Amino acid sequence: MDDRLSFILRTPALVESVVREALRRALAARRLADEPPDVRAFSNLALLVLERRTGAPGQTDPVGRHELEAATLRAAARFAASGLARRLFRIPRGRISKGPPGADVTVRDARGRVHVVRLETFRTPDERLAALDVMVKGAPWQPLGERPAIHFFSLLDGTFRSYPSSMKASKPAKPRIRQVA
DSSP states (O other): OOGGGHHHHHSHHHHHHHHHHHHHHHHHHTTTOSSOOOHHHHHHHHHHHHHHHHOOGGGSOHHHHHHHHHHHHHHHHHHHTSHHHHHHHHSOGGGEEEOOTTOSEEEEOTTSOEEEEEEEOOSSHHHHHHHHHHHHHHSOOOTTSBOOEEEEEETTTOOEEEEOTTOBOSSOOOOOOOOOO
């Protein structure tokens, strides 16, 4: 872990909520402008959200304020530079909606399949599995009874974890029919 990100380990919920709010605002702003935000614009938006949430700069000690801003900036920049962010900001607006409980957004891909995305700061696999369980239970099911694909982006280390929709519901599987010419 980079020492400059140590503040995110002390207050992960705050940094996560700030970047999550910046994502929500950036997606909402896309309705007004067709250009997706670049890394710098998204990072500045996250810092603006942080400033509004934590109040005046003089309310915390200068070093703590700097550490919090640095952690927020690096987490926001890491997300904005990721392939996930680039895809989210290019998807047509009509296919993105608010996520189910425990998630940030729900996206329908070009084939109509459901993808649920969450930004996270989990430190253990057990925390992620608990969140995965909540998201699967609350997410909309796909037309053929498949569960949605679940995607996590870690603000701690920039890792993208994906749990595909191949996990079928508890219904019996239908046999695949292969056409032979």
